[in-house]
Amino acid sequence: MTGRLTRITVLALSLAVLLGTPGRAAEKVTFMIDWLPAGDKAVPYLGVKKGLFAAEGLEVTIQSGRGSSDVVTKLGTGAADIGTGGLAALLQAKAETNVPVKAVYAIYTKQADAIFTTEGSGITSLKDVAGKKIATATFSSSNVAWPLVLRANGIDPASVQMLKVDPGALAPMLAAGQVVATINWVTVAAAFEGPVGEAKKKLVVLPWSNYGYDGYGLSLFVSEKMLRDRPAVVKKFVKAYAEATRMAIADPKAAAEALKAMVPEIDVATAEKQFVSSIPLMVNDVSRRDGDGAFDAKLLKTSWEWVAKAQNLPLDKLDPETAVDRAAAK
Amino acid sequence: MSDTTAAAPETTLPETDAAPTAPAAGVGTTLLAWLDRFAPALAFAAALAVWEAATWVFAIPSFLLPAPSAIVAAGLATPAEVWLGHIWATLRVALMGYLLAIAVSVPLAVALASSRLLSRTLYPMLVVVQSTPIVAVAPIIVVTLGASDLPRVVITFLITFFPIVVSTVTGLLSTPEELIELSRSLRAGRSREILHIRLPYAVPHLVSALKISTTLAVIGAVVAEFVAAERGLGFFILFSTSFFKIPAAFAGLVVLVAISLALFRLVGLAQKMLVPWSLPKSER
Numbered sequence: 001m002t003g004r005l006t007r008i009t010v011l012a013l014s015l016a017v018l019l020g021t022p023g024r025a026a027e028k029v030t031f032m033i034d035w036l037p038a039g040d041k042a043v044p045y046l047g048v049k050k051g052l053f054a055a056e057g058l059e060v061t062i063q064s065g066r067g068s069s070d071v072v073t074k075l076g077t078g079a080a081d082i083g084t085g086g087l088a089a090l091l092q093a094k095a096e097t098n099v100p101v102k103a104v105y106a107i108y109t110k111q112a113d114a115i116f117t118t119e120g121s122g123i124t125s126l127k128d129v130a131g132k133k134i135a136t137a138t139f140s141s142s143n144v145a146w147p148l149v150l151r152a153n154g155i156d157p158a159s160v161q162m163l164k165v166d167p168g169a170l171a172p173m174l175a176a177g178q179v180v181a182t183i184n185w186v187t188v189a190a191a192f193e194g195p196v197g198e199a200k201k202k203l204v205v206l207p208w209s210n211y212g213y214d215g216y217g218l219s220l221f222v223s224e225k226m227l228r229d230r231p232a233v234v235k236k237f238v239k240a241y242a243e244a245t246r247m248a249i250a251d252p253k254a255a256a257e258a259l260k261a262m263v264p265e266i267d268v269a270t271a272e273k274q275f276v277s278s279i280p281l282m283v284n285d286v287s288r289r290d291g292d293g294a295f296d297a298k299l300l301k302t303s304w305e306w307v308a309k310a311q312n313l314p315l316d317k318l319d320p321e322t323a324v325d326r327a328a329a330k
Numbered sequence: 331m332s333d334t335t336a337a338a339p340e341t342t343l344p345e346t347d348a349a350p351t352a353p354a355a356g357v358g359t360t361l362l363a364w365l366d367r368f369a370p371a372l373a374f375a376a377a378l379a380v381w382e383a384a385t386w387v388f389a390i391p392s393f394l395l396p397a398p399s400a401i402v403a404a405g406l407a408t409p410a411e412v413w414l415g416h417i418w419a420t421l422r423v424a425l426m427g428y429l430l431a432i433a434v435s436v437p438l439a440v441a442l443a444s445s446r447l448l449s450r451t452l453y454p455m456l457v458v459v460q461s462t463p464i465v466a467v468a469p470i471i472v473v474t475l476g477a478s479d480l481p482r483v484v485i486t487f488l489i490t491f492f493p494i495v496v497s498t499v500t501g502l503l504s505t506p507e508e509l510i511e512l513s514r515s516l517r518a519g520r521s522r523e524i525l526h527i528r529l530p531y532a533v534p535h536l537v538s539a540l541k542i543s544t545t546l547a548v549i550g551a552v553v554a555e556f557v558a559a560e561r562g563l564g565f566f567i568l569f570s571t572s573f574f575k576i577p578a579a580f581a582g583l584v585v586l587v588a589i590s591l592a593l594f595r596l597v598g599l600a601q602k603m604l605v606p607w608s609l610p611k612s613e614r
Contacts, residue, residue: 030477036572063477064560070469079476168571168579172393191573195393264412265569265578 026059027233032075032083034068034218037263039274040187041084042255047244049258056236062262068141069093075101075223082226082237086141087216087323091307095318100224104328105238105293107245108217109286110209112278113142113149116174116192117181119202126150126211129181130159135174136183137167144310146183149213175199186281190273215303216295217281227325234328242292242329249283252276293329300324396577405581413585419561420551421589423479427486428547432540435491439498439532440524449499460492465553472558482559486550490543497539501532533608537601544593548586563589 033041044062047053053060065071068085069092075083076099084107093099115134117123123132126149136143143164147157163179170182175195184192189205196203220241222234248255256271290296304320307313365372378398384390385397392400405413442449468485475481505528513523555564563582570578606614 036569038572062560063558066469066557073473074477077473079473166571168568168574171574172391172576175391175393195391195574198391198393264409265566267573270573 026054026057027230027236029053029058029060029082029233029237030063030080031060031237032063032065032071032080034065034071034083034085036064037062037259037266038187039190039256039259039266039271040185040278042252042259042271042275043241043244043248045262046248046255046258047240049261050244050247052240052244052247053237056240058233058236058240060237067139071221072099072101075221075226078223078225081223081230082234083221084218085221087219087303088144088307089141090219090221091304091318091320091323092144092311094323095307095311095313101221102224102227102325103216103219103295103323104222104227104234104325105220105241106216106295107219107293108278108281109290109299110217110281110284111207111213111215112185112187112217112281113145113208113213114184114186115181115206115208116170116184116189117204117206118174118196119204121180121204123181123204123206126153126206126208127155130155131161132180133161133163133178134181134183135163135165135170135179137170138164140167140183142183142185145208145213145306148306148310149208149211152213153211171195175201187274187278189277190270193270193273213306214299215306216299220293222325222328227328231328238293238328245282245292248275249279252279295324295326297321393574393576396580400577401580401584404575404577405584408578408581415561416563416566416582417585417589419559419565420548420555420563420586423482423486423554423562424547424551424589424593426479426483427550428490428543430483430487431491431494431543431547434487435494436498436536439495439502440529442495443499443502443528444520444524456492456495459488464489464550468553468557472554477558482551482554485554485557486547489550489553490546493542493546494536494539497535498532501535502528504535505531533605537597537605537608541594541597544597545590548590548593552586 031044033044035041037045044060048060048062063080065074065080065083065085068089071080071083071085072090072093074080076093087103087106090099090101090103093101115123115126115129123129129150136146150157150160163173165173170184171192172195173179174182174192175198177199186205186207189203192203220238227234252272252275253268255275256266256268259271260266260268286296286299290299300320300323304318304323305315308315308317382397382399385395385400390397396404438452442452464485467488468481471485472481475484502524509527510523513527518526551562552564552567555562556568559565563586567579567582567586570576570582601608602614
């Protein structure tokens, strides 16, 4: 009797699974990276290529945004479901318009902003920039914190001659000696090596995190609508993304190759270098202390304080806790 | 070495002197005709040679101004299927926007030319749309219409349609009054007047607007790709500069120019085949 019952149960269950299969079509997710495809953005490509998202029942399409604030806007309007961007951009947008987007996972637990200069330029530390001509991208998120970082290090921002240019002009200007330094994320360094090397110069990178600029950088953003309507999808995505990150850190070359397979214009060697340069931003004392992806309340507050000071916003304009949702990363 | 080359013309000189004058004049005219025929190509080749030489002589680094040879090398380094993918993406958006512009502009022009009220109410609006810098509005259009081909086609359309409307209206209104009066006296209806008299008169205007709009359509597609795209030549150029691969970006530009030229010629060819009477006699 029990044997028969078991057999019926098994039969019923297999039938349910069979019937259930068509209904379990892959969940579509549009994922937007914050800038054009490059080595430091290889993680989602590796996740797609290795089938990590597919294993969670997700069909992920990757789109390239045009800056962190573009990603926040696209998520807010529903043009994309999940994306990456600098946390500062989200905090600023939250404070100003209360955009319905939240950060769910901290990718960079150190700030990626840095001074790029060349050997022999006379700049060996942050204080040397006083009186020098420096170029930055017109819409770079770094521009917001820059004067504060200078002031925190006892440098008058007015003493630095700033030039705002197109991002594509930064490396040529540095290589040609039109400026003595540029402001970039450390992850772009490998791409600078072409022009700087052609000019027979050697690139020097001075990360702002060495000068007291703390806070969360690149993070995963999700629209509040997505968190409300498809929380399970967000959870699965974060799980697969975290796994892809671990795989990429263990094998940066595989990550670069996965990127190349989906974006054929990529140069694997440069992409690998770019990804390797982003590893210290992800694996560091903060990530070891708090765990992967976690937002520590104190560091989150520090991140907001930098933004508030830079934007001249009152500190109580935003409770930074309202900009994050920690449930998805659990 | 230099002696022999210097001596060579001297030995040939008496021969030309001795030759009868008539064939010499013939040689002169063929040379002139040859020069006349190939002057554009020669001038282009000379400009390229000067450019190439300048980058060598002044040691201009490739990130400031790549030599033509470096641009060709970068173009060849990109696989053909990658190029085709980008070309197809840009061409598709450009053509969709272009065709949409024609489909909207011609009927709109007819409406504007036939009704004073419409002309007075719609024309100022069209001028406002045309005066808006589309490059500045493009990001907003993308946010509003989502990330698909639609915003790109709309951006291309907005850049393309105005010259077609204006030229077609001008053409429609340039029909000689006598012809209109004659057709009316023969009791031709309004639609016949437009289809058989006004529109044929507008064809030369329309065709020149269509020619201008081909290049505008390519510009529109590229502007749209700068704002949001994963494929296309605009994306390729932006991507190449993000890695500071300036020769590759220039190669993308060359391909864009080639597409614009090809489309421009295609409209010319279509005019020759479909409406040859609209061409000046010398060009038929």
